[in-house]
Amino acid sequence: MDERNRHAFIIGAVGAVAVFAVLFFFVGARSVIDSLLSAEPSLVAGTFGLALCWLAAWSLMLRTVLASLGIHIPIGKSFLVYAGAVFANNVTPFGQAGGEPIAALLISKVSDARYESGLVGIASVDVINVVPSISLILVGVAYYATTAALGSRLETAVGSAVALIGGIVIVMALVWQYHTTIAERLPSIIAPRLGRLDRFDPETLEEEIADRMGRFFENIERVATDRWRLVAVTGLSLCGWLFQTAALTVAFAALGYDVPAYILLFVIPLANLAGAAPLPGGLGGIEAAFVTLLVPTTGVPASAVTAAVLIFRGAIYWMPVLIGGLSVSAFGVRALR
Structure with a gap:
C-alpha cells in the first residue's frame, strides 16, 4: 500500500470509528452488548451460513460474466476470487468505486486475462446487482405502504435512492451512447498529461490507452448481448439479495424478534447506498443507515436493531474480509500492501 492509499485508509478508518462512537452513544453501548450476549448461537451461525450462500451466488455471477468474455475459472476459484x-x-474508501481496480487486478492475476477484461467483469457484476435492488426497493416499499404510513425519513431515503440510481443510469446511458467518441478523443486528452507525470512517451501512451479503452467497450458489448447469460446473472443477483434478506431475518430471530421480510427487502439495498461514503467499504455508515431505517419501520428497540445489524454485518462484511484477505494473499496480489 503506497503512502497516499495508506493515508486514505487511515482517514477512512478513523471516520468509521467516529461513526460507530456516535451510533453507540445514542443507542447505548451497554444495551447493545447485552442484546448481543443474549443472541442464540445456532441462529447466529445460521446468519453466517446464509451469508456464505450470498457470497457463493454472487461469485457464480462473476464466473458467468467472465465466461461470456471467454475467461473460464473453476467454481471453487471463482468463490475465492469474488471473496477477494x-x-x-x-x-478501500468509496466501496466498489475504490475496490474495483484491485478486484480487476486479482481477476487478471488468477486467470491470465487482460486487466480491462477483469475490470469489465467485476464492474458488470456491480452494475447488474443494481437491477434487482431497484425492484426490491420498489416492491418492498409499495407493500409496506399498504400496511403502514411512510414516514418522512423513509420517503427521503427512497427518493434519494431513486434519484441517485436514476442519475447513475443516465450517466451510463450517455457514456455508452457516445463511447465511440470517448474512445477516440479521451486518450489524446489524458495521454499528454500522464506522459508528463510518469515520463512516458505521449504518443505511445495514447495508443496504449486507446487500445485498452477499445477492448474495454468491446467487452462490455459482449456481456450485454449475451442474453441467456445476462438472464442467468440477473437471477443469481436476485438470489444473492434474497440470501442477504434471509440472513438479516435470522439475525433478528437470534435476538428473539420476528421482523417482516418485506421490510428487509428494501432496507438492505437502501442502507447499502451508504457504501458510497469515503469509509472503508462504507463501514460505520452502512450500519448507521440500517439502524436509521429499521428502528421506525420495525418498531424493534434501537439496541436490538443495532445488535442484529452487527451480527448481520459480521457475516456480510467481516467474514468476506477474512476469506478474501486470505485469498488475495494466497494469489499473490500485493496491490493493497
Whole structure:
C-alpha cells in the first residue's frame, strides 16, 4: 500500500470509528452488548451460513460474466476470487468505486486475462446487482405502504435512492451512447498529461490507452448481448439479495424478534447506498443507515436493531474480509500492501 492509499485508509478508518462512537452513544453501548450476549448461537451461525450462500451466488455471477468474455475459472476459484474482490471493496474508501481496480487486478492475476477484461467483469457484476435492488426497493416499499404510513425519513431515503440510481443510469446511458467518441478523443486528452507525470512517451501512451479503452467497450458489448447469460446473472443477483434478506431475518430471530421480510427487502439495498461514503467499504455508515431505517419501520428497540445489524454485518462484511484477505494473499496480489 503506497503512502497516499495508506493515508486514505487511515482517514477512512478513523471516520468509521467516529461513526460507530456516535451510533453507540445514542443507542447505548451497554444495551447493545447485552442484546448481543443474549443472541442464540445456532441462529447466529445460521446468519453466517446464509451469508456464505450470498457470497457463493454472487461469485457464480462473476464466473458467468467472465465466461461470456471467454475467461473460464473453476467454481471453487471463482468463490475465492469474488471473496477477494469483496475484500478489496471493503478495505478501500468509496466501496466498489475504490475496490474495483484491485478486484480487476486479482481477476487478471488468477486467470491470465487482460486487466480491462477483469475490470469489465467485476464492474458488470456491480452494475447488474443494481437491477434487482431497484425492484426490491420498489416492491418492498409499495407493500409496506399498504400496511403502514411512510414516514418522512423513509420517503427521503427512497427518493434519494431513486434519484441517485436514476442519475447513475443516465450517466451510463450517455457514456455508452457516445463511447465511440470517448474512445477516440479521451486518450489524446489524458495521454499528454500522464506522459508528463510518469515520463512516458505521449504518443505511445495514447495508443496504449486507446487500445485498452477499445477492448474495454468491446467487452462490455459482449456481456450485454449475451442474453441467456445476462438472464442467468440477473437471477443469481436476485438470489444473492434474497440470501442477504434471509440472513438479516435470522439475525433478528437470534435476538428473539420476528421482523417482516418485506421490510428487509428494501432496507438492505437502501442502507447499502451508504457504501458510497469515503469509509472503508462504507463501514460505520452502512450500519448507521440500517439502524436509521429499521428502528421506525420495525418498531424493534434501537439496541436490538443495532445488535442484529452487527451480527448481520459480521457475516456480510467481516467474514468476506477474512476469506478474501486470505485469498488475495494466497494469489499473490500485493496491490493493497
